[in-house]
Amino acid sequence: MRVLIVGGGQVGSYLAGLLLEQGHTVTIIEMHEATAVALRHAMPNVTVVHGNGTDPGVLEMAGIHNANLVAAVTGADPTNLVITSLARFAFNVPRAVARVNNPHNTWMFIPEMGVDLALNQAEVLAHLITRTML
Amino acid sequence: MRVIILGCGRIGSGLAARLGYAGHHVTVIEPVAAALAHLPEGFRGRTLVGDVLDRRILLEAGIDHQDALTAVTPSDDVNIVAARLARLVFRVPRVVARVYNPRAVEIYRRLGVQTVCTTTWGISRIAELLSYSELEPVASLGSDVDILDVAVPPLLVGRPVSVITVPGEIQVAAISRGGRTFLPQPATRLEAGDLLHLVVLAAATDHLVALLRQ
Structure with missing residues (x-):
């Protein structure tokens, strides 16, 4: 599968590593140049595009037209929602997942915003703790 | 609302x-x-x-x-x-x-x-303001001839219509003055507040700008 990851921080690069191990083709869009350069060195099998993932031109350059899945995992919730909206409705990507940074923002991560699956670290962690430790 | x-x-x-x-x-x-x-x-x-x-x-x-x-x-x-x-x-x-x-x-x-x-x-x-926005055409006749509405510049007040007429390039088709619109003669004097309705060859726009700024 061809996966386009937007956001090359800890979440994005870890996800890229897992997908590579499973034999998928991975492209990462990263906004900060230094991080993009470091990613290229650390992951030679990943295509790294330096640019803003909410810019349609950058998404096209990163091959969004051929992607089977887009993962919007930047540290900003509105940015992730713009990316999923563009991916699903402007570029017709079959599936999009998004990272929820602030649990208060969960209500916005809905199919109408292009989100097929919302990943909410804080919520998962909190539920796990309350369910298993209390 | x-x-x-x-x-x-x-x-x-x-x-x-x-x-x-x-x-x-x-x-x-x-x-x-x-x-x-x-x-x-x-x-x-x-x-x-x-x-x-x-x-x-x-x-x-x-x-x-x-x-x-x-x-x-x-x-x-x-x-x-x-x-x-x-x-x-x-x-x-x-x-x-x-x-x-x-x-x-x-x-x-x-x-x-x-x-x-x-x-x-x-x-x-x-960009419009820098390139004389008053000359946006109100209508185009084909791609070569435009109709432009231009407020009469102060320096042309009192001059005859003939000063902004160039045969084959620029015609004053009509003038709106004091709530009515009429077809001018070459000798009609321009007055302050006149709105000129011009028929202009698109290629002559620069010429018109020069005439209006004289």
């Missing part, structure tokens, strides 16, 4: 003042309390301090029964997300978002979000 304005910077506060003055019910949501000082004295609309994407704040502002919403925060991403949510979740009939990135405008329009790109708008407006 009941309208919510997201963001109280220069545009948001200016819009709030203008719409409030026109008698609309305005609610402003702004995360930074100090920014509400941009609102004019005597502003009678509602103000709420909080995150513009906070569901509780939006509901408190009555987003589920508004006629319009505009998102004019400094962030393109926030404005786009707020506009889409207003349309899709809260069914606000009229939604406009301000964006800075001109490359995204067309795509958001296709996604059903009406945007105003202040960057593009500013560029075209300034």
Whole structure:
């Protein structure tokens, strides 16, 4: 599968590593140049595009037209929602997942915003703790 | 009209003042309390301090029964997300978002979000002003001949119509003066406040600019 990851921080690069191990083709869009350069060195099998993932031109350059899945995992919730909206409705990507940074923002991560699956670290962690430790 | 304005910077506060003055019910949501000082004295609309994407704040502002919403925060991403949510979740009939990135405008329009790109708008407006905006054609006859409306420049007041007539290039077709419009003679004198209706060969626009500036 061809996966386009937007956001090359800890979440994005870890996800890229897992997908590579499973034999998928991975492209990462990263906004900060230094991080993009470091990613290229650390992951030679990943295509790294330096640019803003909410810019349609950058998404096209990163091959969004051929992607089977887009993962919007930047540290900003509105940015992730713009990316999923563009991916699903402007570029017709079959599936999009998004990272929820602030649990208060969960209500916005809905199919109408292009989100097929919302990943909410804080919520998962909190539920796990309350369910298993209390 | 009941309208919510997201963001109280220069545009948001200016819009709030203008719409409030026109008698609309305005609610402003702004995360930074100090920014509400941009609102004019005597502003009678509602103000709420909080995150513009906070569901509780939006509901408190009555987003589920508004006629319009505009998102004019400094962030393109926030404005786009707020506009889409207003349309899709809260069914606000009229939604406009301000964006800075001109490359995204067309795509958001296709996604059903009406945007105003202040960057593009500013560029075209300034370019227009720099290149004599009064000469925008009101109609074109084919691609070679334009009809232009031009207010008579002060320096031409008292001169005859013949001074801005160039056979084969520029004709004064009609003049609007004091509420009526007539067809002038070559000797008709121009008066202050005249609106000239010109028929101009598109290739002769520069010539016309020179005549109007003489």
